[in-house]
Structures are given as C-alpha cells and as structure tokens.
Amino acid sequence: MKKSSSRASHALVVPGCSQSLLCRTTAALALLAQFSSLAMAQDAATPPAEQVDLEEIIVTGTQLRGIAPVGTNVVSMSEQEIIATGAPSANEILTKVPQVSSAFLNTPTTALDAGLALIRPNIRNLGASGTSTTLVIIDGHRVVGAGALQSTPDPDVIPPGVLERIDIVPDGGSSIYGSDAIGGVINYISKRRFDGLEVSGRTGFADDYQPADVNVTAGKDWGSGSGYVSYAWAHNDSILGKDRDYLRQVTPNSGYCGAGTILANGTTYANTGPNTGSLTPGTMTSCDTTDEVSLWPEQTRHNVFGSLNQEITSSVTLDVRGYYARRELTLLPGLDARDLAITAANPFFDPIAGETSQTVRTNFLGAIDQQATNTLTSYGITPTVTVALGENWQLRALANFGRSETEVSSATVNVPVAQTTLNPYDLRSNSEAALAAASLHNLVVGKQRLSNYRAILDGSVFQLPGGNVRLAIGAEYMKENHDSHNGVTAFGAEGTTPTVRLDRDIESVFAEIAVPIVGAGNAISGVHSLTFSASGRYDDYSDVGGTFNPKLGVTYEPLDWIKVRGNWGKSFNAPSLVDKTGVEAGGGIFSFALPYGQTAPWAIAIAGNSGADMEPQTATTWSLGADFQPPVVPGLTLSATYYNIDLEKVIGLLAGQPYSPELEPFFRDNVPCAQATAELGSVAPFPPLVPVSLTCLFSPTTAIFDYRVQNLGEIKTDGIDFNVSYDRSVGFGLIYAGLGGTYTLNRDRALVPGASFVEYLDNPGTSRLSLILTAGAQVGNLNASASLNHRGGYDIDPVVAADPNNPFPEEQNHVDSFTTVDLFFNYKLPEAWVHQDLNLSLNVTNLFNEDPPFYSGGCFSPASCGFTNGSTLGRLIQLGLRIKL
Template sequence: MAGGLYWGGAAQAQAQTSSGQPDPQEQGVPVDSGTEQDAGDSRDIVVTGTLLRGVAPVGTNVVSVNRADVLATGAASANDLLASVPQVGNFGTVPVGTGSYALPIIRPNIRNLGASGGSTTLVLMNGHRLVGAGVLQTSVDPSVIPPDAIERVEIIPDGGSSIYGSDAIGGVINFITRKRYDGFGANARYGIANQYRAFDGSVIAGKDWGSGSVFLSYAYAWHDNILGIDRDYVTADNRGGGGNDNRGTACSPANLIIGGIPYALPGRVPGSLNRCDQTDYADIVPRETRHSVFGGFTQEVNDRFSLALTGYWSQRDTITRSAQSSQSETITALNPYFTRVGTEVSQTVALSFAPVFGPSNISPAKFTSWGLTPTAEFELGGGWQIRALGNYGRSTNETTEDSINSAAVTAAFGGTTTATALNPYNLSATAPGVLSKINDFVNYGQADQKIAEGRMIIDGPLFALGGGDVRLAAGAEYHYEDIRSFTGSGPVAAITGGRAFAKRNVKSLFGEVLIPIFGESNRTGGLYALELSGSLRYDDYSDVGGTTNPKIGLTWRPVRSLTLRGNYGTSFHAPSLADLGNSVDSRVQVIPFSPYRAANSSPFDILRPTIAIAGGNANLKPETADTWSLGFDFKPEAAPGLVLSATYFNVRFEDAIAVPPFTSPVLFSDPNYSSFYILNPTLAQAQAAAGSLRIDGVPSLAALYAFSAPYVLFLATRANLGAVHTDGIDFNLAYARETGFGALSASFSGTYTLGRKTQTIKGGAFSDDLKNGTGRLAFVANLGGRYGDLSGRVSLNHRSGFPLAGVLPQTRVSSFDTVDVFLSYDLSDLLKGAALTLNVDNLFDQDPPYLNNAPGYTNGGTLGRLVSFGIRTKF
C-alpha cells in the first residue's frame, strides 16, 4: 500500500486496551502501511495520562485519532481534526478563528465546560505545554501544529490535574508528532465549494540512521473567506421562518427619526423604514493563510543515554470582514446640509458608511509563535530511568480592527460649514477631509507571550507482586509564563490605550504509583488482571496560591475479553494571566447601537447605544472540579476485530470563570442573569459602574447621554460565576476485518449527555441546559473498506437538536447531520509511494439548523459541499 492510503477505520474506532490505548495486534486488525507510521523506537514510551513508561493510564478511557484518521478526515489544520471528535465542543462545526483580540483562536473544549481566558481543556504537544496565543487569551492555538507532523492524537476526557496541573478539568488533548522520518515526502490538495477555495500542502525531508534521525517539514495552507451573503441560511431577517426581523436600521439609505416617527430616505414618507442585514457583508469564515515549520532530532548516544530536540515555527495571517460601521446622531439646523421634512429644527439620523467606505470593515491580524523542546533520557539500570525536559516558547499577536471615529462623526454632524460638516443625506457629497477623519480609526491589540519550563521525572520498579512490578514515578517541574499586552484605539498614527504586564511562576511536585495485584503470573478465575493506580500533584502558584490534586484508578479484567475500569480525581484551572485584575481589556466599551436586546424590545432600540463594563478581576479563584468515570471495553475472542466500549462520566465543575452571555437571548430570558445587566440605565448608574476605568467609543459617559440614552448596560467583567454539573456516556462500537478482497470496517462512536445543569451565581438556582440550548447526542458513524488499490470511507456526523426558550415563536432547534466521503487510490504501479485522494465534505450540502436570531443559524457549521482533490507521495 502506498503512503496516504486508508483502510477505513474511525477516529474512535480502533481496538482499545483495558484503559483505552490502541492495541491493534491483540484484535488481529491490520495496521496499514498507508498510515505512514514512523520507524519505532526500542525504548519504552510515555503515553498520555500517566507518568509511567510503557503502560496505559489505569481506569481511564482514551479516545485516539491515528495517522490514518488525519488523512481520511482531510483536515487542513489541527482544529479541523478535533472538530471530527464528538467529545470536543466544536464537533460538527467549521472551526473559525476570527482574528479579533477578543477571540482570535479556536479553543478545544472537552465537555463544553468553560469559556474563560485560559481553558478547561489542556492542549499538549508530546506531553508538554505550548505557548499561548492572543491578546485577551493565553490559550494554546492548535493550528500551530500542521496535520502532516501529527502521528496521532490522544484525548483523555477525564480530569488530569494530578498528572499535568492546571487546565485539565475537562480533559487532555495530546498531539503526538513524528519522531523519525527517512526520505522525502510531499502532498498537495485543492478544495472547492460555492464561493470558496482552499489549498494546503507540505513537504518533509529526513534521514534515519538507526540510532537517530533528523527531519524538517514545511506546511502551507490558505483558504478564502465566506461572507454571510454567500450563504442563504445566514440572515438577520427571519420572517420567512415565522421569526423576527432582526435587521438593523442604521442603513444606506439612512433613516430619519423625527418626534419618534421614522422617515426612510430618499422618500421621507412618515412611518417608512429602511432595513439592512448586517450579516450580509460580514464573514462567517475569514480569509486565512498559515505557514508552519516543524522539525525533530533524536540520537541514542549510547545504551543508557539519548537526546532529542523538537521545534516549530508558525504564522497565521487572518483577514476578517465585518459589517461596515454605522451610527445614529442628531443633526440640527446649524449643519449646512440640514434639510427639513416639516418644521422641525433637528433630526436623528441613523446611517451606514457603506456608500463611502465600502460594505465591510476589513481587519487584519497576525499570530506568530515558535518553540523549542530539548529532552534527555538516562537509563539508571534495574528498569529505572531519568527523563529531563526543557521547554521554551514565544508568541507575538497583533490585531487591527477597522472602525470609524465616533467622536469625529459627532463633530461632523455638528459642523457648521461644508468644510467641516457631514452630509448624512448624501455621504459622498461630504468634504473628503471630513470623511478621512471619520474613516481613520482602528481598535488595535498587541501582545507578546512567553513560556519557559523545566521538568525532571524518575520512574521504575519498586518491587514485584503476583501481578507484576509495582512501579513508581516521581518528579518536579518549574513553569514560568508572562504576557505583555496593549489595547487601544484611535487614528492609525495616534492610537491611545492601555498596557499591561502579568507574569507567574509555578513550582510543582508530583508522583504516581501502579500496583498490579493480579496479572500474567497469578491470574485466576474472575481475576485475569487487576491494577490499581494513584497519582498526586502539588502546584504552588506565585499569584493564586497552592493546590493539591489526587486521582485514583482501577482496571479489572475478569476475563481476557472484558475490561472494567473506573477513576476519581480532582482538577483545577488557575485563572489565566489574561483574566486577572491587570487585564489589558479593563475598560468601559460603548457600542453606538444595541444588537443584543430582550425579546420585547422596541425595534427602534437597536438605534440606542450599549455600554459594557469589561475586563479582568484580581479576586478570581481557580476553577475546580471533581470528576469520575466508570466504563468497560469488550473485545470478544469469538469475533476478532469487534470492540464495544462505553464510559459513564460525571463532572462537577465549580467557580466557573466567565462573563455573562450578553450576545445570547438567553441572558434576558433566564432570571439568573438579571444582576448582570441594567436596562435603560441612568447616567448615575453608568458612572458608578464605570468607576475610574477608561472609556472607549465616546469622549465621556455624560457626552453619550447628551445625545441618546443607552438601551442596556452589561456588567461583563470576568468572575467566578457558578457551576456546571454534567454527566453522560461516551460510547464506541467498532468492527474491522480483513476479507478475501481487501478489508471492511464500521464504527459508531460518540457521546450522550444524561444531564447538564448550570448555575449562574454560586448559591443560586441551577438551570437545566437540556431544556434550553443543549443537545444530548453527538456521534460519528463510519463505513469503510479497501478493494485492491482503492480505499474509502463514508461518515455520518450527527449533532442532535434541542429545546429553546426565550426566542419565541421558535421553541426547538433541529439536529444537524452531514455526510463526508473519502477515497484514495494507490498509484504505486505508476509512481512509487504515490496516491490520489478525494474528500467530499457535507456531500448533500446540508445547511445548519435555523435560529430565530442573527445570524439565523446555530448547532453546527459548514462550508457547504467542499470537494478536495489531493496527491501524496514519498520517495
């Protein structure tokens, strides 16, 4: 078989050991050479979820995505790959990093537990951390890891703080990269969808000389943008589905408001109103270009000592289009362009600047990061080993959000000459100098982040029991991170804002013990194998104090074919440096209109401003969780290749760091959120909430109220708001078998939520998310096979629908189902090591489900029907 071929497995369809690790040999399942496995290493390896070499984590379910799955999904980025895993929150969506300094990256989120500046899911590469990305975030950007560098991904959907420390509340995602490569390989792929193009490719070269290896790879990926107007399901006007018209009224042509009565230009008929859809010229998928370099070196110096070094560099350039800026202002008879409808002496004009500045704001962003990780292993004898790791990484993050100068707009409305005044009835007739001042305005964010770590672990056997060696691992770690950030706004040559610097160091001690009570030498009836493990970690933070987290696990195999497992542990997530009180985004943000309103709001309320009090909180506490799970793996000897697994999980997540969901209609329908907003706030209330914070968007709050009373004030600072209690079942049914003509495989894997309740404020009532906004079931069903030189797979991806409250008349959101197809044809007879590939994502071009709100859809995402042609080769 040629490199790149696939015999039809699924992302969770591999045979599993008692704790979830891949064990294809035991099942008699062929491992296709097309998976491009690197040359093996005789030394024991450390797997995800344990400090011990060569053993799987006891009592834990591990979801594994192998090299073949990377190829079959057609993933152009690591984020795309994770979107194929049902346990990860962005499953069934198109992962989109907007490039804004508020939300620049896609954060993987197992169980959808939190949305703070850090993450409740820990993302690792080869077992170590990566530097964070963003201006208001310190989360890892998985897209820095090119898919062609990935050997496999191991996902542990259980708490992992006893091994890894902070962030591993929902679980751990560990990208395991190639270790060795010999030869030269190249691949390229081109994809086409409606109003969309994409290309990705990579080259890799390396040399393996047995005792060591060196390789270097380069990957390039580019994709076009998709505007809302390019997809008919993206709309703010939901009247066709029986919903509301959520289109804006600050449009082109403009609307006049005189005595509370609208007059649409140009006709100026009383009661007439121009509406405009702000989703039309805003991206649902921004344009993006990525460059990635990845390399590795390994060398066995002698029988006892070995060295390794991995490094990467990545750059992502994003261009995001948003709806052109609009504003509502008062014009009086002092303005030379003022035109009366009747006898009035002033008018309120709601307008968009699209006629003079184009239909979209165009906002570029650049994110660059790099890291180096040297490691050393020293064999002490007697099965004991010392492993040492150093890890250093840096990122530079820069975003520019195109906007307008609201103060200049206000001044131009009040202009008294044609050289200084704005003509709101015909913007193009305004003096160029006036328009230039209005258009010369950006929101700018920049941050540099750094991480430095050192870790040492010793592990080996203590003594022998009947079931095998009792093994111990112990270690210490030092972690340092910092972020220097700036956010501001203003004319490009005179941006003003605030700077912040935050740092922390963490000193950690940890250990793990494995006790094999029954095993190969003493197994008996009902006790084919029995293992017990315990792990403990203490972390001392320079800013938030110390925390200790334990975990215990049990694996029991009553017979060879059945494994029962369970674990219990505590986990935590320390507040990120972007969440604490010196957060660079602490400010009062004024938006000139109100896109987020209560269901009974007047349609004219959209013309009124919104005030948001944003920023960090120095009094944040770590988020914590108690997690436990029970499960089984059944691999009947009478049916080789069949795997049946299920795991019950239970998570009690407390002190969640978040901001209220002020972009969601749920905010106004759920009384638990009532303390986080003030409708029709007075000036005194706004000034009391703002305190001494800087004000962005207007010269002062008093000046804001002089023109238009705000509709709402959001209290949007981060806080330990409440809790998430959730439980459910992860499942996997898979079958793979060689046949006389090739191979067949099938799988059904996913997650089913039994319960999910969220608490807005600690001590407050819990809301049942399954009754409002959360679906129960997510799964992938695969059918694959191989016949001669042709291999393929068909996948059905399902996200279930859910009830909906507060978005009347809609009471339910539908499920979202897409079908993907992968084909590969071996060209080895013509060109050694070559294969052609075809991916068709969303074969039937399904639209995501309808939602009676802008942008008109939810519960999934799609590029449409995307057809991608590729070629892979290796020499």
C-alpha cells in the same frame, strides 16, 4: 552484589539552590535518581521473574512509560485516520471526534473578537470566558498561548503532515498535567523518526470557496538518530453571509441598510440621497445585515516544524523539536451601524420639515474600509534529555520555550467628527481626506511568553506477583508573561494606551504509582488482572496560591476479553493572565437598553475582569466504563463510559442573563448615585457610554450590573461516551466500521453561588447526542469510506415567541437535528507504474450540501445568525496527492 554501606550517608548539595518548593523537590529528585542507580545495580544480579519492555513513548494521561493510563478511556486517531479527514490544519482534524464539541459538525470559526486569532478545542463543551477547561499539548508538553484579549494554545502550529497520532483523554487530568485539564487532554503527537522526502497537496472547491494546502517533509534516519523538517502552507478565500443561505438576519429591521434612514420629528424616512422633499414618511431602508459578515475568513498559514533526536551515549538521548507558525486572516465584521446626530453644525444638514436636528441611521460600508486583519506569529523549541539510569529506570529533563504575538488592525468611525464634517445622506460622496479624518484605527496587540522546565524520574520500584510496581515522580517550573495593548487612535497617530504587562510563576511537584495487584503471574478465575493507580500534583501559583489535585484509577479484567475501568479525581483551571487584569471599563447607560426589570431609570455596567480576586475554577470528575472484545466475534470492540463532572467557581460573565433576585449582588437596583460614584467613579468609561460620575445628573438612583469576568456559580453535567468498532479481513481485502459518540444525560447550571440549578440542555446549541458512523473497505490499493455525522435535535425552553416585527415572525419551539455525509477515497498507484509511493485521494465533505438547522432566537455574534446546532462550509470537494520518495 554487596549492598552499599554508604547509602544512608548520601547527601546532595545544589550550589545556589534556594529553599523554594521546586528547588527542594528537584534536589530530592536528583538524590532519588542516585538511590535508584544503586538499587538497580543490586537488582541486576537477580533479574525479576517478569521483565517489562518499556516503550520510549509516553502514553497520554500518565507519566509512566510502557503502560496505558489506569482506569481511563483514551480516544486515539491514527496517522491514516488523520489523513482521511482531509483537514488542512491540526484543529480541523478534531471534527471527527464527537467529544470535542466545539469542532464536531461545526466550521471551526475563527473568533471575530479583536483579541483572538483561533478557536479553542473544547471537550465536553465546558468552555469559560478567557480560559479553557481543555488542555492542549504537543508531544506531552504545553504550548505558549496566543491572543491579545484572551489566551489559548494554538494547535495549528503543528503541520498535519508530521502527526503520528492524536490522543484525546476525556477525563480530568490535573493530577498529571496541572491546570486546564478539567474536560480532558488533547495531545498532538509528532513523528519521532522520518527518512526520505514526502510531498502532499490538496486543492478543493465549494460554492464561492476555494481552499488549497501543501506539505513538504524531508528527513534522514541514520540509525542512532533522525532529523527532519516539515513545511506546510494553506490558503482559503472567505465565505460571506451572502454566500450561504443559512446565515441570515433574524432581528427586526432598524433602517441602517444602504444609504440609511433619517429620523426627523419622530418620523422615519428611508434615505434616497440628499433630501429633495420627496422622501416618504414612515419608511425605512432594509437589507439582510449578515450579507457582509465573514462566516469564514480569508486565511493564509505558514508552518515549519523540525525534529532532531540522537543517541549521545548508550544511556543518554537528546531530542529537540521546534516550530514556527504564522497565520494571516482577513475578515469583515458586518455593517458598522451608527446613529449620527446631525444639526446645523454640519454643512450638509438638510431639514425635511423645519426640524433643527436629525438622527441619521447609517453604515459606512463602502466608505470606510472596515476590513479587519488578524496576524498571529508563534514559535517554540523543546529540548529533552533522556537518561537511562539502570534496569527499567529513566530520568527525563525537558526545557520548553515559546513566544507568540497577535496583532489585530481595523478601522472604525470617529462619530463626533463624522457628525460635523461628513455628508451623512451620501457617505460615498465624501472625499477620501474627509473620510480619513473621520476614521479611527483600532490596534490590538498581545505578546505571550512561556518558559517551562520539567524533570521526571520513573521506573519499577519492586515486583508483586501481578507484575512490577511502577513509580514516577517529578518537578516542574513554569513562567508565563503576557503583554497587551488595546488602543484606538486617529490613522497615522501614535497610540497613547499603555501596555499592560502581566506575569506569573508556577512551581509544581507530582507523583504517580501503578500497582498490578493481579496479573499473568497470579490470575485466578474471575480475576484475569487488577491494577490500581494513584497520582497527585501540587501547583503553587504566584498569583492565585496553591492547589493539590489527586486522582485514583482502577482497571479490572474478569476475563481476558472484558475490561472494566474507573477513576475519580480533582482538577482545576487557573484564571488566565488576561483574566487577572482587573476592571478595565465602566459607564452609564439608559435602563431600557438592558431590560432586567430594575426600577432605577439608569444603569451602570462594569466590564473587564475581577483581577486579583479571581480564583481557579475547580472540578470533581469521575467515570466508569467497560471495553468488550468478545472472542466469538473477532475484530469487534464495544466500549461505553459514564462520566460525571461537577465544576465550581466557574469563570465567566453574566452579560445577557435575565434579571432575577438571586443574582444579587451582581445586579443591584436603586443604588444611591453618591454611593455608586464613590465605588466606581474612578473607573474609565467605555464608548459610547458616559462617565459614572455623570449619572447623578439624570437620576438620584441607579442600577449596577457587574459584567466582569469572574468566579460565578456551578455546572453539573454527566453523560455516556460510546464506541463500536469492527474490522475483518476478507477475500478481497479488509472491511471496517465504527460508531462513536457521546450522549449528555444532564447539564445543570447555577449561575451564581446559592442560585437554583437550571437545566441547560434546552438552550440553543446544546444537543444531547453527537455521533459519527463510519464504514469502509480496503480493496487492493483502494481505500474507500463513508462517514455519517449526526447531532440530535432538541426542544427550546423557553420557546422563541412569535414577533410580527421579525423577518421570521413564527414561534419556534424546536431545533432540528443536523446530519451530513462525508466520503473519502485513497488509491495507491502500483509501484510497477510509478516506482514510488504515490497516493491519490478524494475527500467530499457534506456530500448532500445540508444546511445547519434554523434558529430565530437571536445571534451570539453577527456570524452566527439564523442557525445553530452546527455549521458547515457547504459541499466541499478536495483532490489530493501524496508522494513518498
């Protein structure tokens, strides 16, 4: 074919296009698409020596079709493996992936803070406050965030019944996907086509617990396209602390239980109701304060997921996928412990020994309904147009829109009203009207919106002896909005707290190339194949500026059964919009409440976020691994990967950290009050603390503790992922086994810039070893398997000191390992019996009803007291049925 003489004169004019980075890149992308068509038309006359059949499915970890990501390890779960987990939600499926540390051997506990209705999957345990270092995507694209005080995508918007597979890439991925992919990427991939009707359901039981779920999928495949709709419903009741022995109080009793404790003239009296003169001095009420805490909340979830794909012409395909999800949770936060200052202003005041005031330590359990409700509604739609431009070239254009709303409602106590109007000695005796007047309504609302547009052009640019050189280039635009309202009002009153509105724009360009230096056409002894890849992405944020993140990868096969792979790259995690809200609150507290060694008798705490000053956290990541499939043992695969992550400018907060000089200027001592007032006097106090301006009434100096979410220090971690799998056909069917896990070699952290690094593997909850061992067999229509889930024990440094005031007073210097066993059985009834595809299943989780290891060193939250290194619902038995018509 004759070359076109007009190629050099081609120009593209886009009406209304500005000179922004994204607009210029999109124009260039369209122009390159024209050039690609011309080039492919020319090449069609002389076909290359090696034709490549490119798959339509984009593999996770790359924008190139038809090839696996170069130099990268991908952990995948197939549809059958997903079914075998027995998980009713997309999030809980990840309990079978050791690298996903927040879910492995751990009940995916819904966060009990007011603004978040879900957990966030977390590869490598690199989570940060308010944001995430793990990118969660569905079908290769982002999902709108959820939450009011935090923001994270919700994997549970997709029903498990429509999942074709899940890909986990435990490597940095910002060169491909942009922000968040520091620890890695989790890609939930839905079925592209479906024909028929499938109904599945499960019901189960554990001690004081019953879950149930149903999934119905109906669709039609008409050859040139397919469409389906799937609906899922799931419900479970709650598990309270009193339902599980391992959740228990490990802190000293303070007398807030039952009817409470009275402090009069420096003496405590266990309250037995209205004072009768018979109260015993030196006594306190006692109980286990975790009994009324929701370990696992009551939950109802509805999901709808739809898919439509259609070939418009021989070269144009339209794909539309959308979802709607609603989740309702109900939970108890535990005892609302209160100190009520009672004087003669209270008509029920009853002196014990002539005192003029008392402090009544009490709680409002049973008097004020403190049950919290958390409702999350989310929906999104993603249309994609795919255009075949010529031999091996394709243009994909995507639009992605998502909306979510989180609403949290709960009640709390209006302490000033309660102190002067209620009978503090017998709270349940007060009238409903009096209790209502002493109640406050907490309402937290968060609304988030995502608009996302992306175009990718990829194909083969030319051929080398080793194969086709593949190139992908693209541009992307994204807009995020987050509105939040957090107010406390009297019941029935309108809130006066203003809504905080935040938004940002992100413009991105990216490119990726894969170069097969050695392939089937030029392989030599010792070099069966050698492929190199390079990718890079530039993201320009309207609020935090621009960042460029490259990645290099190489895959080398000395023999056809040995693969060596490695990669190096930069990744980043932009602050969430919530992190950018700025300082929200501050106030003064007595120094004994925060024993950091300061000499000033008062301390001021600054809370909230550092706002406009916050920068992205950045990481350098690299890994080196190998895969072996020895021909002498057919069916055996051995894999190992060393990973290394250096995370800087960590987004977090310093609350709970012991004082040390290197934490300056985050912790400042002996600040003159006049200086503190000038710096912070305009910051609103947070109850029950006093305004900053009042601190000078108590002391001429103060200490200032900066507890804002902000950029802090550095985390360095490395470790080894390993996997062994084996499957073999035998006379009676198939046997299979697998061992997968991760071992952390080091995890060092410098809390703030310039601070010394401290080993973090001795802290509770940071086990070095996590693994899962599975063995099973397919015998005719029966598939049966057993899984052993293990998390290693570890020493505690520093040890938990002995304390005779604690319920468990002994010293503790070690946390035990945690091992559970799960069973799965699936029997497909012979079609001669039922004339349908009918499967019966049985899942047994935690067969031996093992409790997680004991830990006496305090609680991160009321629902985490007394244990660490994993959690569990107990022995859970589920019966299931799945039928395909």
